Amino acid sequence: DAGVIQSPRHEVTEMGQEVTLRCKPISGHDYLFWYRQTMMRGLELLIYFNNNVPIDDSGMPEDRFSAKMPNASFSTLKIQPSEPRDSAVYFCASSGLLPKNIQYFGAGTRLSVL
Amino acid sequence: QKEVEQNSGPLSVPEGAIASLNCTYSDRVSQSFFWYRQYSGKSPELIMSIYSNGDKEDGRFTAQLNKASQYVSLLIRDSQPSDSATYLCAVNSVRGADGLTFGKGTHLIIQP
Numbered sequence: 001d002a003g004v005i006q007s008p009r010h011e012v013t014e015m016g017q018e019v020t021l022r023c024k025p026i027s028g029h030d031y032l033f034w035y036r037q038t039m040m041r042g043l044e045l046l047i048y049f050n051n052n053v054p055i056d057d058s059g060m061p062e063d064r065f066s067a068k069m070p071n072a073s074f075s076t077l078k079i080q081p082s083e084p085r086d087s088a089v090y091f092c093a094s095s096g097l098l099p100k101n102i103q104y105f106g107a108g109t110r111l112s113v114l
Numbered sequence: 115q116k117e118v119e120q121n122s123g124p125l126s127v128p129e130g131a132i133a134s135l136n137c138t139y140s141d142r143v144s145q146s147f148f149w150y151r152q153y154s155g156k157s158p159e160l161i162m163s164i165y166s167n168g169d170k171e172d173g174r175f176t177a178q179l180n181k182a183s184q185y186v187s188l189l190i191r192d193s194q195p196s197d198s199a200t201y202l203c204a205v206n207s208v209r210g211a212d213g214l215t216f217g218k219g220t221h222l223i224i225q226p
Contacts, residue, residue, distance in 0.1 A: 031212055042218035043158070043202065056213055091157060101146045101206055103214060105157040 002026075004106035006092050012112045018080040021109045024073055025094030033093040033103060034067055034077050043091070049075065082113045120203050120217035128225050133190040135220050137203030140184070144205040147179055149188045152200045152219065161201070162188060193224045 005024040013019055025032045033048040047057040049069045057067070064083070069075040079086055089110050093103040117140040127133040135149075146165055150158035162177040164170045164186070170177045176189040186205075190197055200219040206212065 033213065043216040045213045045215070048213050050212070059213075095212070101148070101212060101214065102160060102163060103148075104160070108157050 004092055004094050004104055006090075006106035006109050008109060009107060010110045010112075012114065013082055014114050015083055016081040017113075018078065019082045019086075019111060019113075021077040021090050021092075021111070023075045023077070023092030023106060025075070025092070026096075026104060027073070029094035029096045029104075031095045031103075032069060032075050033095075034075070035091040035093065035105075037089045037091060037108075038087075046077070079111075082111075084113045087111055087113050118203055118205055118215050118217035120201075120220050122218060123221040124223050125220055126223045126225055127193050129193060129195060131193055133193045133197065133222055133224070135188040135190075135201050135203075135222065137186045137188075137217055138184055139186070139203075139205045139215075141205070142181075142184065144184075146206040147177070147186045148204040148214070149175075149177060149186075150202040150204060150216075152202055154200075158202055190222075195224045195226050198222060198224045 004026055007022045031050050034046040035043050036046055037043045046059045047067045048055055052069045065079055067077045089108045091108045092106045095103045119138045149162045151161050152158045162175055164177040164179045167179050167181055174191045178187045200221050202219045203217040204214040
């Protein structure tokens, strides 16, 4: 299996621009998670999906952030408009039903907002 | 507010010795506990999972769970320089049955 695939690996953009991060989960996994990692706050859960349905988005920092999962093999995290404080590494992870909660992480997208 | 606490380190251990990493969590109803290893610039990689009180061994790694004390630990025997990394403790979140709450990690350095 190719594992969780994220793109792009690096993204540099200017404040106010729209940013779209992409994720392909491991085939057959029912859960998909988006995390953000910063030095100050560590690794934080933003949102997760079960069978393509958003279950908990309470970690999404504000309305500028949105996430979708149109099908079982693709998800996006969008920031519009982006701000310098959004600079972080964004990870996507997926897991199956059993063993529960074993989450496998993608390589991450390093976002820099100038 | 659910919290997972770890000593940030760095924790320096001589090669061949036992490295002991500790984690406490605030939510008593947490059921699943994980240790992830993260090398600099890389993504977290699962090392151990533990779900019931006691010890769980896998090669050089042993996870220990004490739910009464809300305490999880990871022991690394015969530490190698390649074990130098940040170790993240994670527990399932009350916000959703399947989301994880991570500690900020302990930076481990194995000295040759």
